[in-house]
Amino acid sequence: MSTARSLLPDWVRKPVSGLTQFVKQLPYAGEGRYCPICNKTSRKFRAYGINRREGAQCVFCGSLERHRFLWHFLTKKTDLFSDTPKRMLHVAPESCFEPAFREKLGDQYLTADLYNSRAMVKMDITNIEYPDESFDVIYCSHVLEHVLDDRLAMSEFLRVLKKDGWAILLVPIDKRPTYEDPSIVDPLERLKHFGKEDHVRIYGADYADRLREVGFHVEATTIADLIDESERTRLGLVTAGGVIHYCTRT
Numbered sequence: 001m002s003t004a005r006s007l008l009p010d011w012v013r014k015p016v017s018g019l020t021q022f023v024k025q026l027p028y029a030g031e032g033r034y035c036p037i038c039n040k041t042s043r044k045f046r047a048y049g050i051n052r053r054e055g056a057q058c059v060f061c062g063s064l065e066r067h068r069f070l071w072h073f074l075t076k077k078t079d080l081f082s083d084t085p086k087r088m089l090h091v092a093p094e095s096c097f098e099p100a101f102r103e104k105l106g107d108q109y110l111t112a113d114l115y116n117s118r119a120m121v122k123m124d125i126t127n128i129e130y131p132d133e134s135f136d137v138i139y140c141s142h143v144l145e146h147v148l149d150d151r152l153a154m155s156e157f158l159r160v161l162k163k164d165g166w167a168i169l170l171v172p173i174d175k176r177p178t179y180e181d182p183s184i185v186d187p188l189e190r191l192k193h194f195g196k197e198d199h200v201r202i203y204g205a206d207y208a209d210r211l212r213e214v215g216f217h218v219e220a221t222t223i224a225d226l227i228d229e230s231e232r233t234r235l236g237l238v239t240a241g242g243v244i245h246y247c248t249r250t
């Protein structure tokens, strides 16, 4: 169906696609849940994931729990949207964030990825081709668990961050200490050991120590630290976990 649709001219395809979206969103119309990224309310968030999580995804922009938590954090705890323009590097850009960041930051917003052609520049985060202190803000989510030399990537982020800048480098975190074994290279073995075929480790609570080792000052914030219970319900974060590590140079 999607192949057939791609053969249609734009003036037919776009309205058809818009109508399909509308019909899919209709059962979610209502109040009670709020997505701060696309600024829309819904009756509920939809289920998402291989290990299906109820009430996880915004039906309008596709945001998940971690995205809505991050947006809340950015709004309440950072200067990203202040009047002073911030030069922001967004690695492996999530589509739910891009329009909102672009609208707020304009030409100060740069997206980068090693493989995704949608990003504005191609970037290997272990060898960032930008001068020292290029960015006020760096945001990179769920990438470091794919990178063999993650300490080198962290050092590169530190190098290109301005002295008074800050970075948020999100990774999935388990309760156990970080587990990695570079000798495991087979995708099925990686799936067995690290939970995904292209992951090279599972980070644990010591993740912040690794960030500190390369020179970051790190402040950790959980959902419960930042958001009260009724707001957690409204944002669809009641069963969500996760920690945001706010990293600065000093």
Ligand SMILES: [Zn+2]
Residues within 6 Å of the ligand: 035, 036, 037, 038, 039, 040, 058, 059, 060, 061, 062, 063
């Ligand atoms: Zn949304």
